[in-house]
Structure formats: structure tokens, C-alpha cells
Amino acid sequence: MKRLLLVGNPNVGKSVIFSRLTGARVIVSNYPGTTVEYTKGKAALSGESTEVIDVPGTYTLTPTNKAEQVATEMLSQGDVILNVVDATNLERNLNLTLELLSTDKPVVVALNMCDEAAHQGVQIDVEELEKLLGVPVVATCALSGEGIKAVVSRLEEARPGSLPHDPATRWARVGHIVEQVQRVLHRHHSFLDNLADLSLRPWTGIPLAFLAAAACFAFIRLIGEGLINFVLDPLFDTYWLPLMERLSVHLGPGTILHELLIGQVTPAGQINFRESMGLLTTALYIPLAQVFPYVFAFYIVLSVVEDLGYLPRLGVLVDTIMHRLGLHGLTIIPTLLGLGCGVPGVLATRILQSRRQRFISAVLIAICIPCMAQSAMIVALLGQYGVAGLGLVFGTLALLWLILALAFKRFLPGEAPEIFTEIPPYRLPYPRAVAQKVWLRTKQFLLDAIPFVILGVLAVGVLNMLHVIDALKAVLAPVLTHVLGLPPEAITALLIGFLRKDVAVGMLAPLGLNFKQLVIACVVLTTFFPCAASFVVLLKEFGVKDMFKASVLMVVVSFSVGAVLNLVL
Amino acid sequence: MSTSTAAQMRSRQSGIVVSFEGGRALNQQLRAMGLRPGVSITKTSGQPLRGPVTLRIGSTEIAVGHRMAGRILVDVEK
Numbered sequence: 001m002k003r004l005l006l007v008g009n010p011n012v013g014k015s016v017i018f019s020r021l022t023g024a025r026v027i028v029s030n031y032p033g034t035t036v037e038y039t040k041g042k043a044a045l046s047g048e049s050t051e052v053i054d055v056p057g058t059y060t061l062t063p064t065n066k067a068e069q070v071a072t073e074m075l076s077q078g079d080v081i082l083n084v085v086d087a088t089n090l091e092r093n094l095n096l097t098l099e100l101l102s103t104d105k106p107v108v109v110a111l112n113m114c115d116e117a118a119h120q121g122v123q124i125d126v127e128e129l130e131k132l133l134g135v136p137v138v139a140t141c142a143l144s145g146e147g148i149k150a151v152v153s154r155l156e157e158a159r160p161g162s163l164p165h166d167p168a169t170r171w172a173r174v175g176h177i178v179e180q181v182q183r184v185l186h187r188h189h190s191f192l193d194n195l196a197d198l199s200l201r202p203w204t205g206i207p208l209a210f211l212a213a214a215a216c217f218a219f220i221r222l223i224g225e226g227l228i229n230f231v232l233d234p235l236f237d238t239y240w241l242p243l244m245e246r247l248s249v250h251l252g253p254g255t256i257l258h259e260l261l262i263g264q265v266t267p268a269g270q271i272n273f274r275e276s277m278g279l280l281t282t283a284l285y286i287p288l289a290q291v292f293p294y295v296f297a298f299y300i301v302l303s304v305v306e307d308l309g310y311l312p313r314l315g316v317l318v319d320t321i322m323h324r325l326g327l328h329g330l331t332i333i334p335t336l337l338g339l340g341c342g343v344p345g346v347l348a349t350r351i352l353q354s355r356r357q358r359f360i361s362a363v364l365i366a367i368c369i370p371c372m373a374q375s376a377m378i379v380a381l382l383g384q385y386g387v388a389g390l391g392l393v394f395g396t397l398a399l400l401w402l403i404l405a406l407a408f409k410r411f412l413p414g415e416a417p418e419i420f421t422e423i424p425p426y427r428l429p430y431p432r433a434v435a436q437k438v439w440l441r442t443k444q445f446l447l448d449a450i451p452f453v454i455l456g457v458l459a460v461g462v463l464n465m466l467h468v469i470d471a472l473k474a475v476l477a478p479v480l481t482h483v484l485g486l487p488p489e490a491i492t493a494l495l496i497g498f499l500r501k502d503v504a505v506g507m508l509a510p511l512g513l514n515f516k517q518l519v520i521a522c523v524v525l526t527t528f529f530p531c532a533a534s535f536v537v538l539l540k541e542f543g544v545k546d547m548f549k550a551s552v553l554m555v556v557v558s559f560s561v562g563a564v565l566n567l568v569l
Numbered sequence: 570m571s572t573s574t575a576a577q578m579r580s581r582q583s584g585i586v587v588s589f590e591g592g593r594a595l596n597q598q599l600r601a602m603g604l605r606p607g608v609s610i611t612k613t614s615g616q617p618l619r620g621p622v623t624l625r626i627g628s629t630e631i632a633v634g635h636r637m638a639g640r641i642l643v644d645v646e647k
Contacts, residue, residue: 059601089628092603120628171605200614200623201580316632320620329621418634419621420598425630 005078010057101161121185227293326409342534528558
């Protein structure tokens with residue numbers, strides 16, 4: 001099978017072209033390094049079955065970091081190279097093109113983002129460029145799909161470059177080519193350009209960052225609460241509840257099947273979707289009606305912010321503070337992703353250069369950053385106490401994050417390298433691309449969450465029936481009551497926390513905890529161990545040895561924080 | 570014209586790059602982004618407390634640490 005490699009600078013739209021060619025849906029954003037590992041897909045191009053590989057972006061074939069190393073190593077395995085070039089940034093992109101043309105691989109150039117280039121007053125003579133480079137050049141706009149067919153039809157014409165290659169004169173050659181093919185019309189600063197400058201200058205950028213955070217928060221709350229109160233709760237109450245009540249009567253409370261499917265009912269036979277803990281009641285209600293709305297809202301916000309190109313700017317703004325904490329400004333990107341879900345959060349730490357930085361960021365995410373599923377449940381549980389309860393939980397987590405970061409800085413040898421990143425221009429998010437990304441991420445959440453939620457609820461039922469939990473309660477009761485001030489029953493929630501945090505928090509609801517106990521339980525549940533899915537990713541990224549150390553740290557930190565809260569509250 | 574470093578430049582100031590020295594890997598990365606002697610750059614922002622500096626080279630904007638910015642020598646336009 002023929003192998004087609006998509007190669008180009010970071011953030012030029014390789015993944016969008018990959019999606020277009022293969023039909024596979026992949027996450028694309030507006031910052032360098034969204035693709036940190038290569039993605040493979042199959043496509044029938046001109047009737048020939050082809051393996052398409054989306055190579056991580058690279059500025060040069062002399063690798064300077066891990067992503068670039070992956071890219072360079074992959075080159076030897078390709079049959080044809082599709083070099084994706086950002087038309088708005090021709091000069092810098094052609095540097096890599098000339099490097100590619102000096103290898104003996106056949107190349108076709110896709111001149112991407114042609115619409116944006118035209119919009120910016122950049123005119124490129126495609127025919128002349130093709131003549132000068134000696135390989136096919138096709139103008140594309142991958143987001144709208146323009147030019148993709150032409151690329152496919154011209155892949156057969158791919159040929160190796162015939163230009164003499166001398167690294168010392170490459171930039172001069174690039175300059176010469178650009179001079180002949182590009183005309184830039186004078187253009188006034190657009191609104192987005194001005195906003196881009198303002199969001200980087202500290203005196204305007206920092207207030208703007210707070211404003212943006214507040215707006216994002218308000219939006220997530222509005223959409224999340226709106227969906228729950230006006231759509232999902234009514235749906236569950238009107239259509240699902242009567243059905244479950246009939247089933248409950250039919251099965252008869254107390255029977256094994258009833259325990260598993262419906263769970264506990266009140267003495268009057270009432271079902272409470274939040275507390276019953278049955279497969280058809282709580283296991284559906286928690287992911288669909290309590291967590292999904294917030295996850296959905298969060299991913300809309302995240303996707304828009306990503307595609308706009310804000311995140312690298314935020315990374316620059318917080319870099320000064322982050323370095324004082326021994327971290328790197330770009331750590332903010334995986335951390336924000338972790339607020340959605342730990343799995344993509346941990347994976348995104350790969351945009352950081354050193355392993356030490358990646359490890360610290362990932363462990364901080366695992367301990368201190370509650371995922372959206374968990375946050376949604378904490379809000380559901382503590383919302384009745386208003387700002388005090390939520391402020392206490394999230395404030396404690398933030399403080400812990402600070403303390404742990406400083407501890408890592410002090411005790412883990414090494415230092416955070418200085419920031420070095422390209423800052424993409426602001427681009428108006430393309431609605432279809434955003435919708436697709438939100439759909440992809442939400443679907444991923446539902447596919448990942450529901451099996452674990454079901455498993456979690458099932459585990460509670462089985463453990464209850466086998467009296468395992470009673471045995472554990474007896475052993476661990478002293479720790480829970482004396483150190484954390486929690487009732488022995490909370491052990492079930494902690495156990496389920498290994499599987500799935502949202503269900504675990506949900507399990508606290510029927511325990512009748514007071515305000516203080518709820519706060520402690522929520523903090524301990526967030527910090528004491530990552531859920532199964534996150535843990536697997538952490539293990540894959542950092543290996544058994546480091547994760548063992550990290551796990552010990554998590555348990556110690558979590559119980560210490562719980563104990564401190566128990567003393568001071 | 571006077572020579573200063575990218576760290577010392579004021580925001581919105583432009584100039585011509587004279588030289589830069591950031592170690593082998595970083596030099597290579599900077600060159601790949603289009604930074605080289607003779608090129609015109611504009612400082613777009615500088616964060617307080619020796620924070621990162623952002624520079625525009627042609628249509629590319631990059632952020633570099635304060636230490637690195639201190640090693641990029643620029644002939645600044647007055």
C-alpha cells in the first residue's frame with residue numbers, strides 16, 4: 001500500500017487535510033502542537049488504497065524537540081509527501097519545503113489557507129511557484145474543502161525536487177522565490193489584529209484574561225444549568241420515572257434484579273435518580289442528566305477559545321508567574337484541558353519540552369484539577385450552600401496546586417526551560433469545525449464515561465451483596481472517622497473513586513453528610529487518586545516506577561489535606 | 570540607529586536583527602522561524618518582571634523567554 005505523509009510547519013492545517021482525505025475525525029485547534037503523535041488513516045485516492053499519515057508539525061528537518069524528531073524519523077517511511085504550506089506565512093513555510101525537496105522523496109505542495117491569505121491581502125502566483133519549485137502546487141482551503149480534490153488528482157505528478165541544495169543559502173533562495181510569487185497589498189490592522197496585540201500586552205491582556213475566564217464560566221453555568229433544569233430533568237421525570245416506577249413494582253423491592261437495575265427505593269417506594277444507585281436509574285441519570293450538560297458546555301467554550309488562538313497567548317501571559325512556581329507558561333494548556341477530562345489533559349502535556357515538566361504538569365492535573373464530570377457533581381451536591389461550599393472546595397484545590405508546584409520546584413531537581421513558541425494569529429472560529437470538535441469530544445466523553453459509570457454502579461451493588469464493604473468499613477472506620485471526620489459509609493464512595501469520580505461524588509448524596517463533611521469528602525475524592533481512565537494514560541506516559549511514586553504522593557497528600565480541613569473547619 | 574537587545578526594546582519598536590546567540594538547538598529553532606541577521610523584527614509585547622517577550626518576524630509571531638530576548642541584538646529604528 002502506498003504511504004502518503006502530510007508534512008508541514010505546526011498549525012498549518014495538516015490535520016484538517018487529513019480529515020478531508022480519510023474521513024477520520026481528529027481534533028484540530030489553532031495552536032502549534034495539537035498533533036503530538038502521528039495519526040494514521042486509510043483513504044482510496046484516485047482508486048488506489050493509500051495509507052495517510054498526519055505527521056506532527058515541524059519547522060525543520062533538523063529536529064530540535066520530540067515532535068520534530070517523530071516527524072523526521074517518519075519521513076523515511078513515506079512514499080509520497082504532501083507538504084502543507086500556510087499561504088499567509090509563505091516565507092517561513094518554504095524553508096521547510098526546500099528542505100523536503102532536497103530529500104529524494106516525491107513531493108506535492110498544498111498551499112493551504114488561501115482564503116485567509118487573500119483576506120489579508122496576500123496574493124500568490126501559484127503557477128509561478130510551481131514552476132520555481134519544480135513540483136505540483138495546489139491552492140487549498142482545507143476548512144471549506146476547497147482544492148482537496150485537485151490535490152488528490154495531482155498526487156500522481158509528485159516528484160522529487162531538482163533544486164540544488166545548500167543549507168547556507170536556503171533562506172536567500174526562499175527570499176528569492178517569495179519575491180517572485182508573492183504580492184502583499186497594504187492592509188489596515190483589523191479588529192482581530194488589534195485584539196491580538198491587546199491580549200498580549202500585560203496592562204490590557206491580564207484584565208482581558210480575567211474577563212474571558214468570567215465569560216467562559218458564566219456561559220458554562222448558563223448552558224449547563226439550562227440544559228439540566230429545562231431539558232434533561234423534565235425528560236427524566238416525565239418519561240423515564242413512570243417507566244422505572246412500574247418496573248420497580250413489577251420486580252419487587254429487595255430482589256436481586258431490583259437491587260441491580262433500580263437500586264434502593266424509599267419506604268414509600270419512591271425512586272430518587274440521584275441516590276438509588278441502580279443501573280437503569282442513577283447509572284443513566286448521572287452521566288446523561290448531571291454531567292453531560294456541563295461537559296457539553298465546557299467543550300463548546302474550550303473549542304472556541306482553542307480555534308480562536310487564545311491559548312498560546314494565555315501561556316505567555318501566565319509564563320512569568322508560572323516560572324516563579326517552577327512551571328512553564330504553556331502548562332496552562334494541558335491544565336485547562338484537564339478541567340474537561342484528565343485523559344486529554346495528560347496527553348496534552350506532550351507540548352511541553354522536558355520530561356520533568358510533563359511529569360509535574362500531569363501529576364498536578366491528576367491531583368488538583370477536577371474534571372468536568374466531577375465538578376458537575378460537586379456543584380450538584382454543594383450548590384445548595386452557595387459560594388461558600390464551592391469556594392472552599394475549589395479554593396482548597398487551587399491552594400494545594402500552588403503548594404505542590406512549589407514543592408516540586410524545591411525537591412525535584414531541574415528547572416523549567418524558558419518559553420519558546422509560535423503565536424498563531426487570531427482566527428475567527430469556523431462554526432462547522434467547532435461543532436465537529438464539540439461533537440467528537442462529547443461523544444468521546446459518553447463512550448468513555450457510560451461503561452465506567454455502569455461498572456461503578458454495578459460494583460457497588462455486588463460489593464454490597466457480598467458484604468465486602470461492611471468488612472472494609474470495620475477496618476477503615478477509625479481512619480475515616482478520626483482523621484477525616486467522615487462516616488464509615490463514605491468508604492464506598494472512595495472505592496468507587498478509583499473507577500469513576502462522578503459516581504463517587506454522587507454516592508455521597510444519600511449519606512446525609514453535613515456541610516463540613518461534604519467539603520472534606522469532595523476534596524479527598526478529587527485528590528486521592530485519578531479515575532481508572534486517567535490512571536491508565538498516566539501509566540502509559542510515565543511508566544510504572546514514576547506512577548508508583550506519584551500514587552503514594554496522591555494518597556498521602558489527599559489524606560493530609562482531608563485531615564487539615566477536618567481540624568480547621 | 571542604536572543597538573540594543575530584544576529584551577530592552579520597547580513594545581511596538583522595530584529594528585534589524587544584528588545577531589543572536591541562544592545555544593545550538595535554540596539558534597536552530599529561531600532560524601527555522603525565520604529569525605536571522607538582517608531581518609526586520611517588531612517587538613509586540615514584553616511581560617513585566619523579566620517575563621517573555623513577543624516578536625513579529627514577517628508574518629510570524631513568536632514568544633521567547635526574557636533571557637533569550639536579551640541575547641538577540643537589534644539595530645533599533647529611532
